[in-house]
Amino acid sequence: MNSSGLCEIMRLSGEKFRLTPYRQNVRFWREGLNLYIDSIMATAPQLTEDRKTDLKSLTPGKLQQYCTELGLQRFRADQLAQWMYQKKESDFSRMTNLSKELREKLEESACIRTIEPVFRAESADGTIKFLYRLHDGHRVEAVLIPDFDEDGQPKRMTVCISSQVGCVFGCSFCATGKMGFFRNLTCGEIADQAIHINDEAEKVYGRGLTNIVYMGMGEPLHNYESVVASGHIITSKFGLGMSPKRLTISTVGLGKQIRQYGEERQPFNLALSLHAATDEKRDQIMPINASMNLNDLREALKYYHEQTGAGVTYEYLLFDHFNDEEGDARELARISRWIPSKVNIIMYNNVEGVELQRAKEERLDRFMKMLTDQDVLATVRRSRGDDIDAGCGQLAIRDQQKKGKSLVKN
Ligand code: SF4
Numbered sequence: 001m002n003s004s005g006l007c008e009i010m011r012l013s014g015e016k017f018r019l020t021p022y023r024q025n026v027r028f029w030r031e032g033l034n035l036y037i038d039s040i041m042a043t044a045p046q047l048t049e050d051r052k053t054d055l056k057s058l059t060p061g062k063l064q065q066y067c068t069e070l071g072l073q074r075f076r077a078d079q080l081a082q083w084m085y086q087k088k089e090s091d092f093s094r095m096t097n098l099s100k101e102l103r104e105k106l107e108e109s110a111c112i113r114t115i116e117p118v119f120r121a122e123s124a125d126g127t128i129k130f131l132y133r134l135h136d137g138h139r140v141e142a143v144l145i146p147d148f149d150e151d152g153q154p155k156r157m158t159v160c161i162s163s164q165v166g167c168v169f170g171c172s173f174c175a176t177g178k179m180g181f182f183r184n185l186t187c188g189e190i191a192d193q194a195i196h197i198n199d200e201a202e203k204v205y206g207r208g209l210t211n212i213v214y215m216g217m218g219e220p221l222h223n224y225e226s227v228v229a230s231g232h233i234i235t236s237k238f239g240l241g242m243s244p245k246r247l248t249i250s251t252v253g254l255g256k257q258i259r260q261y262g263e264e265r266q267p268f269n270l271a272l273s274l275h276a277a278t279d280e281k282r283d284q285i286m287p288i289n290a291s292m293n294l295n296d297l298r299e300a301l302k303y304y305h306e307q308t309g310a311g312v313t314y315e316y317l318l319f320d321h322f323n324d325e326e327g328d329a330r331e332l333a334r335i336s337r338w339i340p341s342k343v344n345i346i347m348y349n350n351v352e353g354v355e356l357q358r359a360k361e362e363r364l365d366r367f368m369k370m371l372t373d374q375d376v377l378a379t380v381r382r383s384r385g386d387d388i389d390a391g392c393g394q395l396a397i398r399d400q401q402k403k404g405k406s407l408v409k410n
Pocket residue numbers: 167168169170171174175176177178216217218219252
């Protein structure tokens with residue numbers, strides 16, 4: 001969250017809300033102020049109880065700054081990043097290319113926090129879900145989704161990673177939204193999910209990650225600085241060295257951050273979680289639509305496209321008899337022409353306690369035909385890992401005792 005995030009969060013939390021059915025469900029500006037303070041705390045360098053700086057909470061730029069403040073040359077930041085992310089070392093005493101004096105200096109003022117895999121579940125279809133414990137006991141999930149060619153050889157290794165513990169936006173179909181928001185992840189906590197799962201993919205399937213999507217727990221652009229920094233860590237030579245075009249950062253539709261993402265010409269793909277093609281239906285399932293409706297989204301996306309020349313992927317969960325009618329396909333086709341785009345129709349992993357249900361296969365086929373008849377570039381992403389609760393937040397929600405902050409009341 002950058003310094004002008006206060007206005008955005010206050011706006012999101014109700015100050016300028018239009019009259020919608022959700023208005024009465026939205027908390028007022030005080031809640032926004034608390035969330036803003038949480039965001040500041042989460043993107044500031046993380047200090048341990050003994051006032052040490054967690055080096056993995058620092059963006060690559062801040063790590064360089066930290067080294068400079070310690071009186072070190074800038075290349076030391078690269079060495080440290082290499083030890084932390086490439087060699088997965090968190091003990092300074094084992095960083096053998098640093099002098100003894102420097103190692104002692106770092107021991108005194110810094111530490112390196114790591115995420116700990118505490119549970120894994122493997123689906124019959126090859127999907128593997130991981131649950132990680134963070135240093136403060138919170139848990140987040142990530143999912144490895146392998147695709148195989150006709151001979152059963154691994155073709156694509158996609159990982160879906162988390163960016164926050166919980167989420168404030170409370171979309172009605174989402175398990176993570178039901179937890180409420182606890183805190184942002186640091187850039188290191190985000191990058192480490194991808195780095196750990198890359199090792200697992202190589203071990204289990206003999207092939208490292210080919211694609212990374214930020215579509216796990218949390219709203220990525222609500223944790224802008226750490227999410228973008230994690231992308232730069234993952235694509236750097238001390239991370240996984242992947243092309244930025246292999247990373248896709250999704251958003252529920254935070255207009256200000258979409259514009260910032262465009263102005264900064266971030267090299268990663270952008271996906272927009274649309275899920276309904278009219279304001280009326282989006283209002284019913286996504287509270288964000290009350291402050292950022294489809295008109296606002298169109299303007300933000302056009303600005304992003306003007307700045308970058310890049311297109312967008314619309315993510316569209318298909319719900320039975322909710323957003324799978326002819327009128328929905330027509331509106332979705334219209335939206336798909338705002339800027340160059342493609343549409344991912346996603347088959348929903350049903351979530352306990354959620355009324356919306358995955359669309360039936362015949363309705364999916366009908367909907368896809370309506371889209372292709374209107375020249376929409378659309379693909380289907382089938383639900384994976386149903387037997388292991390692969391929908392994000394489904395495992396972690398069982399572990400979280402108290403409810404975090406949310407823009408939507410219970
Ligand atoms: S769908 Fe995304 S933005 Fe909505 S509640 Fe879930 S994690 Fe948050």
